[in-house]
Amino acid sequence: MKPIQFPVDSSVLRLIQFALREDIGTGDITSDLSIEPTTQGAARFLLKEEGVICGLPILPIVFRQLSDAIHLDVLVEEGAYLPANTVIATATGPALALLSGERTALNFIQRMSGVATKTRQYVERIAGTNARILDTRKTIPGWRLLDKYATAIGGAKNHRIGLYDMVMIKDNHITACGGIRQAVERVVSEVHDRPTIRVEVEAQSLEDVAEILSCSGVHRVMFDNFTPELVAQGVRMVGNALETEASGGITYNNLRQYAEAGVDFVSVGAITHSAVALDISMKLVVPRQA
Numbered sequence: 001m002k003p004i005q006f007p008v009d010s011s012v013l014r015l016i017q018f019a020l021r022e023d024i025g026t027g028d029i030t031s032d033l034s035i036e037p038t039t040q041g042a043a044r045f046l047l048k049e050e051g052v053i054c055g056l057p058i059l060p061i062v063f064r065q066l067s068d069a070i071h072l073d074v075l076v077e078e079g080a081y082l083p084a085n086t087v088i089a090t091a092t093g094p095a096l097a098l099l100s101g102e103r104t105a106l107n108f109i110q111r112m113s114g115v116a117t118k119t120r121q122y123v124e125r126i127a128g129t130n131a132r133i134l135d136t137r138k139t140i141p142g143w144r145l146l147d148k149y150a151t152a153i154g155g156a157k158n159h160r161i162g163l164y165d166m167v168m169i170k171d172n173h174i175t176a177c178g179g180i181r182q183a184v185e186r187v188v189s190e191v192h193d194r195p196t197i198r199v200e201v202e203a204q205s206l207e208d209v210a211e212i213l214s215c216s217g218v219h220r221v222m223f224d225n226f227t228p229e230l231v232a233q234g235v236r237m238v239g240n241a242l243e244t245e246a247s248g249g250i251t252y253n254n255l256r257q258y259a260e261a262g263v264d265f266v267s268v269g270a271i272t273h274s275a276v277a278l279d280i281s282m283k284l285v286v287p288r289q290a
Contacts, residue, residue, distance in 0.1 A: 007148075007149050009145055012146065016108070019104045019107065020065055020066070024100055031095075040095060041095035041099075042091070043092075044087050044091075045059075045280060046087055047280050048084055049084050050082065051116075052113060052120050053082055054079065055146070055150070056074050056078050057078070058112070063097060065101070066097040066101050070091055072089060075090065091282075106280055106282060107277075111140075111146075115150035115272055116150045118271050118275040118276070119156045122255060126266065131266050132265050133155070133157065133265075133266055134156060134265045134267040135157075135271060136159060136269045138273040140272075144162065150272075154271070167197060168222075174202070185215070188217030198219045199220075200221070200222055200245070203221055218242060219242060220243035221238060221243075221244055222267075223244065223247070231258055231262075232262060236262075244263040244265070245266070246265070247267040
């Protein structure tokens, strides 16, 4: 499997810089008043509960904004499922920089590890079926690339990143265009010379599924808020003509029922919008003067 690449993107760097400014403001007044500028420190990052570790590439980026003298050693693999009380990384350098970046660094890796852990739980829930978990756009504003990276680390497949990289004709588009066929025909006439653009159409009933199947240029049908039983019927109607996706009203408890209905994909907003941060701490040890 091709390794999942951390999103080295200017928007991620700006997000990290904004987070540091938000926290530090005019200065870390407690550390500045209590610690000598020459004090060196060693810190360890401790995973305090079991889960999937994610976001380790963030650590050097955060601390690099504060001091080039900080040295980081990552001790575990990104995406590994680890037991509680695992030391995941160590850092040495100016104590002031370590403490000023502590909360920001932890906020990033705790959130990302929480998303990856929750995603892994959903992926394992449908193990043995042919379905794949998809993420959604229900992400923290500004965190889109990081949330999507974390779901991929957890084993999900990324759905569209934003409104720009895939056509998804939903109920509001259908209403605005006057119907499914009108919406599809208008879209297909505009993207026919852009073969990389995929077209997905939302169905709210089996009648919608039949109409979508009668349209050309569609790649995937989404069964929106269908019961598992209706999804199974929709899958039989579609056969191999289109990719199929279930979405809406899907929980961890009913997830496997949807996967067993035969769909190719199950999209789940909960893996991002309801993920709980994993408990990770940073402890400073052996402070010394330079």
